[in-house]
Amino acid sequence: MFVIDNSSKTPIYEQIKTQILALVSSGVLKPGDKLPSLRSLSSSMSLNINTIKKVFSELENDGVIISVLGSGSYVSDNAVRNPKILEKAENELTEALRSAKSVGVTKEEVLSLVEKIYEEEIR
Amino acid sequence: MFVIDNSSKTPIYEQIKTQILALVSSGVLKPGDKLPSLRSLSSSMSLNINTIKKVFSELENDGVIISVLGSGSYVSDNAVRNPKILEKAENELTEALRSAKSVGVTKEEVLSLVEKIYEEEIR
Amino acid sequence: MFVIDNSSKTPIYEQIKTQILALVSSGVLKPGDKLPSLRSLSSSMSLNINTIKKVFSELENDGVIISVLGSGSYVSDNAVRNPKILEKAENELTEALRSAKSVGVTKEEVLSLVEKIYEEEIR
Amino acid sequence: MFVIDNSSKTPIYEQIKTQILALVSSGVLKPGDKLPSLRSLSSSMSLNINTIKKVFSELENDGVIISVLGSGSYVSDNAVRNPKILEKAENELTEALRSAKSVGVTKEEVLSLVEKIYEEEIR
DNA sequence: GTGGTCTAGACCACA
DNA sequence: GTGGTCTAGACCACA
Numbered sequence: 437m438f439v440i441d442n443s444s445k446t447p448i449y450e451q452i453k454t455q456i457l458a459l460v461s462s463g464v465l466k467p468g469d470k471l472p473s474l475r476s477l478s479s480s481m482s483l484n485i486n487t488i489k490k491v492f493s494e495l496e497n498d499g500v501i502i503s504v505l506g507s508g509s510y511v512s513d514n515a516v517r518n519p520k521i522l523e524k525a526e527n528e529l530t531e532a533l534r535s536a537k538s539v540g541v542t543k544e545e546v547l548s549l550v551e552k553i554y555e556e557e558i559r
Numbered sequence: 560m561f562v563i564d565n566s567s568k569t570p571i572y573e574q575i576k577t578q579i580l581a582l583v584s585s586g587v588l589k590p591g592d593k594l595p596s597l598r599s600l601s602s603s604m605s606l607n608i609n610t611i612k613k614v615f616s617e618l619e620n621d622g623v624i625i626s627v628l629g630s631g632s633y634v635s636d637n638a639v640r641n642p643k644i645l646e647k648a649e650n651e652l653t654e655a656l657r658s659a660k661s662v663g664v665t666k667e668e669v670l671s672l673v674e675k676i677y678e679e680e681i682r
Numbered sequence: 683m684f685v686i687d688n689s690s691k692t693p694i695y696e697q698i699k700t701q702i703l704a705l706v707s708s709g710v711l712k713p714g715d716k717l718p719s720l721r722s723l724s725s726s727m728s729l730n731i732n733t734i735k736k737v738f739s740e741l742e743n744d745g746v747i748i749s750v751l752g753s754g755s756y757v758s759d760n761a762v763r764n765p766k767i768l769e770k771a772e773n774e775l776t777e778a779l780r781s782a783k784s785v786g787v788t789k790e791e792v793l794s795l796v797e798k799i800y801e802e803e804i805r
Numbered sequence: 806m807f808v809i810d811n812s813s814k815t816p817i818y819e820q821i822k823t824q825i826l827a828l829v830s831s832g833v834l835k836p837g838d839k840l841p842s843l844r845s846l847s848s849s850m851s852l853n854i855n856t857i858k859k860v861f862s863e864l865e866n867d868g869v870i871i872s873v874l875g876s877g878s879y880v881s882d883n884a885v886r887n888p889k890i891l892e893k894a895e896n897e898l899t900e901a902l903r904s905a906k907s908v909g910v911t912k913e914e915v916l917s918l919v920e921k922i923y924e925e926e927i928r
Numbered sequence: 929g930t931g932g933t934c935t936a937g938a939c940c941a942c943a
Numbered sequence: 944g945t946g947g948t949c950t951a952g953a954c955c956a957c958a
Contacts, residue, residue, distance in 0.1 A: 443748045443758070446654075447942060458661035484943040517663045525659040526672065532655035533676040536648040538581035540640045543677045549649065550673065553656040554666045570948060596930065607950045612931080620743055625812045629930050629957035635812070693933060704907035719945065730935045735946080752942035752945050763909045771905040772918065777815075778901035779922040782894040784827035786886045789923045795895065796919065799902040800912045816957060853958040 437481055448483065449490040456491070460500060460515045467516070471501060471509040498524075560595075560603055571606065572613045579614070583623060583638045590639070594624060594632040683718075683726055694729065695736045702737070706746060706761045713762070717747060717755040806850055817852065818859040825860070829869060829884045836885070840870060840878040867893075 438455045440448055459465040471477075474492065478485040492509055495501045498520045503509045536546060561578045563571055582588040594600075597615065601608040615632055618624040621643045626632040659669060684701045686694055705711040717723075720738065724731040738755055741747045744766045749755040782792060807824045809817055828834040840846075843861065847854040861878055864870040867889045872878045905915060 442750060442753075442756075447751065449942075454658055454661060461661065461663040487943055490942080521662050522664060525655075525662050525664055526668075529655045529659045529664070529669065529672060530676065532648075532652045533673060534679075535577060536652045537676060538577065538584060539644050539648045540584040541645060541648055541652070543673065545649075546652065546673055546677075547670075549652060550656060550666065550669055553653065553660060554669075556657075572948080598930085609951085610949060613948085615931085626931060627811060627958090628816065628932070630811075631930060633811075695933080700904060700907065707907060707909040721945085732936085733934060736933085738946085749946060750943090751947070754945060767908050768910060771901075771908045771910055772914075775901045775905045775910070775915065775918060776922065778894075778898045779919060780925075781823055782898045783922060784823065784830065785890050785894050786830040787891060787894055787898070789919065791895075792898065792919055792923075793916075795898060796902060796912065796915055799899065799906060800915075802903075818957075856958055859957080 437477070440481070440483075449487050449494070452488070452491045453494055456495065457500065457521060460511060461517070463516075465511050465515075467511050467513045469511045471511070473508060560600065563604070563606075572610055572617070575604075575611070575614045576617055579618060580623065580644060583634060584640070586639075588634050588638075590634050590636045592634045594634070596631060683723065686727070686729075695733055695740070698727075698734070698737045699740055702741060703746065703767060706757060707763070709762075711757050711761075713757050713759045715757045717757070719754060806846070809850070809852075818856050818863070821857070821860045822863055825864065826869065826890060829880060830886070832885075834880050834884075836880050836882045838880045840880070842877060 438452050440451055442448075444451065456465070456471075465471075471492075472480075474485055474488050477483075478488045481488075492501065492503060496503050496509070498518060499512055500515045500518055500521065501509045502512045533546065537543075561575050563574055565571075567574065579588070579594075588594075594615070595603075597608050597611050600606075601611045604611075615624060615626055619626050619632075622635060622641055623638045623644065624632050625635045656669065660666075684698050686697055688694075690697065702711070702717075711717075717738070718726075720731050720734050723729075724734045727734075738747060738749055742749050742755075745758060745764055746761045746767065747755050748758045779792065783789075807821050809820055811817075813820065825834070825840075834840075840861075841849075843854055843857050846852075847857045850857075861870065861872060865872050865878070867887060868881055869884045869887055869890065870878045871881045902915065906912075
């Protein structure tokens, strides 16, 4: 389902959230689509159900999905290029850029990295 | 001395570490320079000495400073553009870029952000 | 679990670290294996949890283990004959040899000591 | 006078002690020779006098030198291949060998290191 | 004075 | 349950 890197310092719930967001913004998941249930996701991925709960509650909080009691969770209408998500990504990118600049990474090095990333296939 | 944002999710010791690294790479702190003592730093910042110890021990581990028992801590000879530090910054930047791309931030938006950051005064 | 010599000048955390490294390189602990939790180790050894934390954080820094928040600590994939660890051991051996030579220990005495050590059972 | 490596984790007094022991066992300093005074040594090396005091008191304790109140310190008659010193060097070497063995350094690697060290010029 | 080790304990985020 | 951060304070070795 999703690829989890256990050796990463990024929490598992963040890794899954990022991958769901990528599916939404790439159009694989469209507004109105139903997501798998908490239980099916957690059992199929052998994860603690609390981990998946955290993913879904954050996504709902961000306005990307809507959970309907007794029915399931659905991609919301304004999920694509959702303002909260975009702002958060930009803030994180800003921090990473400032940090890189402050330790001496040059603008040229950053630009070539940007080129490289944007040429990559979507994973 | 250093600016601490207590509301940040970034640990205090990371914030201080980042600022010391910036001082080193900007040349304010040069190889051989003596850093303030654990005690003077912790008391002037109203932080516990163990928090500062963590900062210094991480910096020593990264090869940026050298701590000498009974004498003090000094900027190491190969502190500037230190490979470990650069690699870490680039890895974090790569992650932030991939994440931004995956949620729909365009390459143009990224490039204009890069321009903006690299025009900023060093803080 | 581990043998601690309180009268030794070697810090407790170093003693434990050394013994974990020996378990890893002898194959008793294999990549992927889970280490005991901080709490269980510290309570079973009657040591403060912070002492064990220091052991684990050094081992993680050396690339021997990986600590995962909420899950536990695991032997990393490249733990065996880890370059950092080998280099450190060789540097310490070099120092000890130079020091022994400088005070008049003969090469023959050293060679017979090496034979003796490498015939010892693994402790 | 003596070479001090400030970036070493070996205390300065140990570094000096080792070098004095090397001078004795190589015959540069002979039994009966007078050592420089505490003050002249500490001032010429820009070291704290406590550091040199520690060196001399350890050497006296080991039976390598004899301090005569009001006169100075002299290399003792049984300074060469002094039993305490040899035993200490061998103990440290044993520890380093056991440690190297335990992290996977092979006997062959150790032997080639021994050859290399014993071919080195005395420093 | 300096940094290093160890204990004790609170509080947090994550699984 | 797990590890991570931070405070508080004792005691040590070294310069």
